Amino acid sequence: MDQILNQLGGLVLGSVPTMVLFILLVVAYGLIVRRPLDRVLAERRARTSGALEQARRAIAAAEAETAAYEEKLRHARVEIFQMRDKKLKQWNAEREAALAQARQQTQDRVHGAKQEIEQSAHEARLQIAGMSEELSSRVLNAVLPAGVQAAEVAQ
Template identity: 65%
Template sequence: MVLFILLVAAYGLLVRRPLDKILAERRARTVGAVEQARGAISAAEAETAVYEDKLRAAKSEIFQVRDQKLKQWNAERDQALGEVRASMQARIRTARQEIETSTAAARQQIEGLSAELSMQILRAVLPAGVASTEAPQ
């Protein structure tokens, strides 16, 4: 029994205490590593959040620039369309004036030709003496 107690005491001094010390050290290292990993994860999450904020800001800026360009292009297009419309209106007015001038000239020509044609018809239909007395009218 004494030998057993000496064996248990020797086991406690020689094996158990160094083993407990090594296990406590490993546990401390493991817990430290876990805490360090958690710290690294939280730092990575913080950097990810900063990156996402920068990304959102960059996207917002890109969309604003794009919207400004679209507005500028639309304004330029509207201006060009306005210029074309004004030009076409001027061409239409010019064409209408030309048509009115041509119409007036055609009417005058028709009136002149109709008087001459009337005279020719009268000469052809009426005898020569009657046509000459009717001509001055």
């Protein structure tokens, strides 16, 4: 067993320089590779998260602009519809005024035509009344003898 212990002691003593070299290698790795790598990774994370934050801000700004444009578009549409309704009302009012004027002119013409017809009818009645007396005297002259007519006319 002593022999095993001596062999183990020799192995451990022989591995001391290897352990020292390994520890130096780990420390050198930490100083030369690990710290710069961690620094570069941290800077990369900062840039990436900064770029992501900047992209989020740009997206938010674009959404705000889009909302503003949509609001302006809605306002413009409302204004266009109001102007269209105003024009339609104006055209309807003009049409109604023209129709009212045409109705009034037509009513005036009809009234004038009725007055002319009544005047013509009145004149025709007067003419008929005048002619009826003449016709009745002619009929009497033709039907009755001359002596009977003179006696009746005197009465």
